[in-house]
Every structure is written in structure tokens, then in C-alpha cells.
Amino acid sequence: MAELPPVKLGVNILAAYGTILILRRPLENRCVTSARAESQPIRQFIFDLLSGLSAGLLAALLNAVFFGFPPGSLLSLIYGSVTYSFFIALDMSLARERTVILEALARNSVQAPPQRLYSMTRRFTLVAVATALCVTVVNLLVIARDMSWLTTVGTDPGAIKAAILSVTYEVLFIMAVLLGLAINLIISYSRNLKLLFENETGVLERVTNGDLSQMVPVATRDEFGLIAGHTNTMIEGLRHRIELITALQLAEEVQRTLLPAAPPKVPGLDLSGTSIYCNETGGDYYDYILLPEGRMGIVVADVSGHGIDAALFMASARAFLLSGAERYQSPARLAGDVNRCVTRDGDPTGRFMSMFFLEIDSTAKTLRWVRAGHEPALVYSPGSANFQQLGGDGIAMGVLKNAEYKDYYRQGWEPGSVVVVGTDGITETRNAAGEFFGAERVRHIVSTNASRPAADIQTAVIDAVQRFRGEAPQEDDVTLVVVKLM
Amino acid sequence: MLSIRACRKLEPDAKAVVMRITIHYVLAVVILTVYGGQV
Numbered sequence: 001m002a003e004l005p006p007v008k009l010g011v012n013i014l015a016a017y018g019t020i021l022i023l024r025r026p027l028e029n030r031c032v033t034s035a036r037a038e039s040q041p042i043r044q045f046i047f048d049l050l051s052g053l054s055a056g057l058l059a060a061l062l063n064a065v066f067f068g069f070p071p072g073s074l075l076s077l078i079y080g081s082v083t084y085s086f087f088i089a090l091d092m093s094l095a096r097e098r099t100v101i102l103e104a105l106a107r108n109s110v111q112a113p114p115q116r117l118y119s120m121t122r123r124f125t126l127v128a129v130a131t132a133l134c135v136t137v138v139n140l141l142v143i144a145r146d147m148s149w150l151t152t153v154g155t156d157p158g159a160i161k162a163a164i165l166s167v168t169y170e171v172l173f174i175m176a177v178l179l180g181l182a183i184n185l186i187i188s189y190s191r192n193l194k195l196l197f198e199n200e201t202g203v204l205e206r207v208t209n210g211d212l213s214q215m216v217p218v219a220t221r222d223e224f225g226l227i228a229g230h231t232n233t234m235i236e237g238l239r240h241r242i243e244l245i246t247a248l249q250l251a252e253e254v255q256r257t258l259l260p261a262a263p264p265k266v267p268g269l270d271l272s273g274t275s276i277y278c279n280e281t282g283g284d285y286y287d288y289i290l291l292p293e294g295r296m297g298i299v300v301a302d303v304s305g306h307g308i309d310a311a312l313f314m315a316s317a318r319a320f321l322l323s324g325a326e327r328y329q330s331p332a333r334l335a336g337d338v339n340r341c342v343t344r345d346g347d348p349t350g351r352f353m354s355m356f357f358l359e360i361d362s363t364a365k366t367l368r369w370v371r372a373g374h375e376p377a378l379v380y381s382p383g384s385a386n387f388q389q390l391g392g393d394g395i396a397m398g399v400l401k402n403a404e405y406k407d408y409y410r411q412g413w414e415p416g417s418v419v420v421v422g423t424d425g426i427t428e429t430r431n432a433a434g435e436f437f438g439a440e441r442v443r444h445i446v447s448t449n450a451s452r453p454a455a456d457i458q459t460a461v462i463d464a465v466q467r468f469r470g471e472a473p474q475e476d477d478v479t480l481v482v483v484k485l486m
Numbered sequence: 487m488l489s490i491r492a493c494r495k496l497e498p499d500a501k502a503v504v505m506r507i508t509i510h511y512v513l514a515v516v517i518l519t520v521y522g523g524q525v
């Protein structure tokens with residue numbers, strides 16, 4: 001065996017590998033590339049391992065037939081072939097995985113997390129253990145053969161020196177081959193990892209910059225595929241949230257149009273009002289309604305809770321109110337009509353609404369109002385420098401369908417009197433220490449600013465409320481209407 | 487995120503794969519001829 005010339009030995013091995021190489025391409029198309037993308041790398045590995053085994057068996061068969069190889073040498077040849085095929089299979093499998101990754105990136109289609117996970121750490125452990133075993137067995141075989149051979153060298157110093165040199169070259173050759181194969185695998189694996197990292201980090205950078213247009217293609221069934229899938233789920237969630245925020249902003253715009261853009265010009269009255277919502281949409285409402293015979297209606301309402309549901313409730317209540325105002329007779333009749341409609345709509349949700357409606361007749365100098373569970377309005381008389389409440393009884397709307405409301409009436413006012421109608425969001429505003437803004441602060445600001453226009457009084461109160469709240473979150477909608485009676 | 491053009495540029499075409507396996511097989515023949523068949 002040892003005396004067999006390398007060229008003669010190589011012819012059979014070359015014939016075996018050449019045959020397998022020719023058959024390999026069609027078989028590969030059938031067994032590997034026609035399979036689903038995610039299973040191609042493992043199929044490639046098995047295919048190349050079996051191809052190497054087949055080449056080794058064929059080479060062994062040819063050598064047995066033509067040169068009468070002994071069984072031990074045949075097994076050695078087959079084992080050497082399988083060992084080398086193991087490295088070929090790993091390399092080709094990594095190349096196949098790279099192709100699959102690049103195709104997935106180009107298609108950008110698969111975006112769901114893999115259903116079945118092939119752990120990267122588990123695969124790595126298996127490959128490392130198998131590699132270590134192969135290398136160890138190769139080394140043991142070589143050492144065993146060399147030890148056996150050295151016993152036949154004899155005692156001649158020249159022969160011993162030549163034998164030592166031969167063994168050294170052999171060990172160096174084996175080490176060089178194994179090192180080359182290992183380096184090749186490391187480079188191949190690094191390229192795959194680089195692709196997968198760039199794939200993930202590239203999309204995450206875009207997401208960080210607010211670009212949610214790209215998803216991460218799920219190219220593997222390992223942890224990278226899982227991370228990519230979860231990243232896509234996260235991007236979907238972010239897209240959904242942005243859609244919701246956009247819808248809420250749109251709802252806010254729509255709701256803003258339900259509030260008066262500017263107060264009407266009414267002789268003898270100076271009007272100003274505002275609503276500041278704690279969310280994009282709110283449950284507070286105010287309006288100025290022109291009533292028959294030149295009278296002016298001021299309405300301030302507060303739906304329980306806040307947010308999109310309160311805003312919808314408020315929108316329907318506003319429609320009932322404006323519809324009722326078409327047939328206006330008195331504040332109490334209007335409140336009764338609105339209450340019936342609101343109770344019918346609000347009953348399944350449990351929502352209710354407080355309302356204060358003030359009718360001002362600037363010609364007759366009369367005030368008529370109804371109070372439906374709302375904060376009383378305040379009237380400040382500058383001459384006497386005192387406050388009076390426009391109070392009265394009345395249950396909140398949406399609670400009792402046939403609730404009765406009562407008109408309250410006041411005749412006359414001092415020129416320059418200030419009427420303030422607000423929601424509890426003003427008095428119940430809390431600062432970081434948990435203190436309430438309270439009605440006393442409102443009275444103080446109104447009294448000290450009473451000589452100024454209604455818009456200035458309103459701004460002074462709202463600014464004071466916001467300063468008082470400081471960094472604390474706004475917990476409720478804030479609405480304020482100021483009327484200056486001339 | 488790699489662009490499609492970059493993907494195509496990096497994509498190992500069939501010719502490269504054939505060359506890769508051919509080199510592997512030639513090396514296998516050499517190694518097995520020199521040592522593999524004798525171990």
C-alpha cells in the first residue's frame with residue numbers, strides 16, 4: 001500500500017470524485033434547491049456529506065478492484081473522505097444559507113417569526129463537537145500509523161532522522177489542512193452573521209429615525225429569524241399606534257370645529273371662552289347660541305370622563321342642544337328636551353353630562369338660567385366688589401329620563417359686571433403637591449382683572465391655572481366662558 | 487438594511503458555487519491521494 005505510486009492511487013480517487021461532481025449538479029437541484037428556502041441549508045449539509053461518503057465508497061471500491069486494497073486501508077480512505085466531506089458540507093451549507101438570506105433580503109417578503117426554531121447555539125455546539133471528534137480521530141489514526149511505521153525503521157541514525165522529518169512534515173501538513181478548513185468556515189460564517197446583523201440593525205436605525213416603511217426579512221429559522229420576526233411585530237404595532245394618534249388628531253380637529261371659532265359680537269356684551277383638553281379629545285363643551293328676540297344663550301357642559309368616548313357623547317349632546325334651541329322657549333324646557341335624548345343615548349354606557357345654560361337679555365338686563373348638575377356660575381359686581389352665585393337645583397343630564405329642571409331668574413346688573421361659567425376642571429386642578437386650585441383663586445383673579453376685557457380675564461384665569469399646575473399632569477378638561485355685562 | 491442592488495452584488499451566483507465545490511473536490515483528491523488513503 002505504502003509503495004503504491006501517488007499517481008496510480010490518485011487516478012481512482014480522482015475518478016470517484018469526478019463522477020460524483022458530474023452527478024452532483026442535477027441531484028442538488030432535485031434534493032436541495034427545490035426545497036423550501038428555510039430548509040435548504042440543512043439539506044445542503046446532508047447532501048454534501050452523503051456526496052463525500054459516496055465518493056469515498058466509490059474510490060474505495062475502485063482501489064479494492066484494481067489494486068486489491070486491504071480492508072483497513074479501505075476504511076481509512078472512506079473515513080478520510082467522510083471527514084473532509086464534513087468540512088465541505090459545512091462550507092456549502094453556509095454558502096447556501098448566505099444565498100437564502102440574500103434572496104430573502106431581495107424579496108423582502110417573509111416577515112413573520114419562524115414557527116419552529118432551530119437554535120443557533122445548539123447548531124454551533126453540534127458542529128463544534130463533531131469537528132473536534134473528526135479531528136481527534138484523524139490525529140489518532142495518523143499517530144497510530146506513524147508509531148507502527150517507526151518500529152520498522154530500525155536503528156540507523158540516517159533512517160531515524162528521515163523518519164522524524166517525514167512525521168514532522170506529515171503533522172504540519174495535517175495541521176495546515178485543518179487550519180485552512182477552519183479559517184474558511186470562520187470567514188464563511190462571519191459573512192453570514194454580518195449580513196444578518198446589517199439586516200436587523202439597518203431596519204432598527206430607520207425605526208429610530210421614525211421611518212417605519214421597512215420590515216426585516218425573516219431569512220433564517222434561528223434566533224436571528226426570531227429577532228427579525230419580533231422586530232416586524234413591533235413595527236406593525238408602532239404603525240398601528242401612529243394610525244391611532246393620527247385618527248385622534250383628526251378627531252381633535254373635528255371636535256375643535258364644534259367649538260365656536262370666535263365669540264359673536266353682541267351689543268352690550270363682551271364674550272370670551274376657551275376649552276383646553278387633557279387628551280387629544282375632550283368631554284367639555286361651550287357655545288354661544290343666538291336666541292329669539294335678540295337674547296344670547298351661553299352653554300357650558302361637561303361630560304363625565306374624557307377622551308374619545310366623552311367627545312362622541314359631547315358631539316351628540318351638542319346636536320340635541322342646537323336642535324332644541326331651534327324651538328327655544330326657556331332654559332328649563334331646553335334642558336328637559338336635551339336630557340331626554342341624552343338619557344336615551346347614554347343609558348347603555350352609563351355616561352352623564354352636567355350643563356349650565358344662561359340666557360342673557362341685554363336689552364331687558366335679565367339673566368335666566370338652568371343648572372343641570374353643573375358648577376354654579378359666578379357674577380362679580382365691580383361696584384360692590386362682591387360675588388354672587390347663579391345656583392339652583394337640577395340633576396345632571398343622562399341620569400333620569402324625566403328629570404325636571406327649573407328656570408332661575410335675575411333682574412338687572414351693574415355695568416361692568418363679570419359672569420364666569422366654567423367646568424370643575426378649573427377648581428379641581430391640582431399642583432404637584434396635590435393641592436386644588438379652588439374657587440377662591442378664581443374669584444381673586446376675576447376681581448383683580450374685572451376692569452379688563454372678557455378675553456383678558458379669561459386668559460388671566462387660564463394662565464393662573466396652568467402656572468399653578470406646573471409640571472403636574474392635566475387630569476381633566478378645562479373650560480371657561482367669561483361674559484362682561486355692559 | 488441592504489439594498490436590492492447590494493444583495494445582487496453580493497449574491498454568489500451558480501458559477502461561483504460550482505467553482506467552490508470544484509476546488510473542494512480537487513483539494514479532497516489531493517489530500518486523500520497524499521495521505522487520506524494511507525491513514
